[in-house]
Amino acid sequence: MAILVCGGAGYIGSHMVDELLKRKEVPVVIDNLRTGHREAVPENVKFYQADIRDSKALDKVFTENKIEAVIHFAACSLVGESMEKPLLYLNNNVYGMQVLLEAMVKYNVDKIVFSSSAATYGEPQKVPIVETDPTEPTNPYGESKLMMEKMMKWVSLIHKVRYVSLRYFNVAGAAEDGHIGEAHSPESHLVPIILQVPLKKRAAITIYGEDYPTRDGTCIRDYVHVVDLADAHIKALNYLRENNKSDIFNLGSGNGFSVREMIEAAKKATGEDIKVIIGKRRPGDPAQLVAASEKAQKVLGWKPHYTDMESIIKTAWTWHKSHPKGFNKL
Numbered sequence: 001m002a003i004l005v006c007g008g009a010g011y012i013g014s015h016m017v018d019e020l021l022k023r024k025e026v027p028v029v030i031d032n033l034r035t036g037h038r039e040a041v042p043e044n045v046k047f048y049q050a051d052i053r054d055s056k057a058l059d060k061v062f063t064e065n066k067i068e069a070v071i072h073f074a075a076c077s078l079v080g081e082s083m084e085k086p087l088l089y090l091n092n093n094v095y096g097m098q099v100l101l102e103a104m105v106k107y108n109v110d111k112i113v114f115s116s117s118a119a120t121y122g123e124p125q126k127v128p129i130v131e132t133d134p135t136e137p138t139n140p141y142g143e144s145k146l147m148m149e150k151m152m153k154w155v156s157l158i159h160k161v162r163y164v165s166l167r168y169f170n171v172a173g174a175a176e177d178g179h180i181g182e183a184h185s186p187e188s189h190l191v192p193i194i195l196q197v198p199l200k201k202r203a204a205i206t207i208y209g210e211d212y213p214t215r216d217g218t219c220i221r222d223y224v225h226v227v228d229l230a231d232a233h234i235k236a237l238n239y240l241r242e243n244n245k246s247d248i249f250n251l252g253s254g255n256g257f258s259v260r261e262m263i264e265a266a267k268k269a270t271g272e273d274i275k276v277i278i279g280k281r282r283p284g285d286p287a288q289l290v291a292a293s294e295k296a297q298k299v300l301g302w303k304p305h306y307t308d309m310e311s312i313i314k315t316a317w318t319w320h321k322s323h324p325k326g327f328n329k330l
């Protein structure tokens with residue numbers, strides 16, 4: 001049977017497909033290519049260019065394939081954009097989840113692993129954040145992910161669907177051999193932006209504020225390698241296959257790194273100097289986001305393989321150096 005990967009042409013989704021293939025699973029991908037890249041999915045993987053809000057397209061996918069479970073990444077995921085276009089996030093993410101769950105119920109597909117976010121917590125009252133902490137999103141993106149979790153909760157109470165929701169913190173890195181990686185346009189994430197300096201695409205990295213109440217004044221985040229994340233999804237899938245109950249897990253390394261520490265790690269990973277400019281705070285950035293991920297480690301048996309920042313950034317560097325224009329020109 002096949003695993004349907006919604007959003008399988010995106011950054012995390014494409015690494016998921018890669019991991020599924022390595023584990024001899026059969027992925028089927030649906031992606032509208034709004035932000036994903038067709039080139040990120042191997043030719044031999046069944047691919048549907050369609051939107052998950054299109055129930056007819058889902059009918060086709062679910063009738064043409066024997067789908068055992070769904071792994072769901074298909075969503076808009078930019079905090080800043082969500083503050084400008086809240087209705088886009090509600091429509092694409094929340095309504096998208098509704099249509100997907102309707103199809104799962106209709107076709108008796110009973111397992112879903114969901115890509116959630118640390119943004120569901122909002123401004124944390126304490127770090128590390130545990131799964132039972134209050135969820136008070138501070139932007140429509142985080143709210144949409146929380147609403148999607150709640151939709152799964154209610155559907156699972158009434159229909160024969162079980163879910164695992166994985167709340168990720170900051171995702172970085174690329175496949176070890178660099179054949180796929182992160183390619184957003186425009187780019188807003190820290191690691192690819194830092195690497196644009198040694199790639200000579202920008203003269204310097206601007207640090208968004210160095211007056212935060214942290215050890216060096218810059219924001220602290222918990223960075224997880226994208227392949228470790230994909231591994232967690234496989235463990236979550238197997239957890240559901242073993243008939244375990246629906247649940248929510250944080251995915252982070254449990255260690256926080258500051259923006260300055262990430263830049264230092266990038267200097268070591270690339271062997272290049274990286275020029276820094278100090279800018280203003282970016283609105284909405286919490287000072288610190290660090291996950292307590294003991295629950296995922298204990299219940300799912302997940303253990304991140306990449307724990308030092310230099311090794312995470314090295315894999316991103318391998319990808320960016322070999323694909324300076326992303327997927328556009330190899």
Ligand code: UFG
Pocket residue numbers: 077078079117118119141169170171188189190191193205206207208209219220221259282285289
């Ligand atoms: N940063 C800079 N300069 C840059 C880019 C980022 O200083 O040019 C800083 C940010 O201010 C922040 C840190 O680097 O302190 C990380 O920023 P990212 O944009 O890479 O990531 P965020 O922590 O803002 O967001 C991530 C995910 C979101 C998710 C959020 C959870 O990208 O999808 O975590 O809160 F919602």
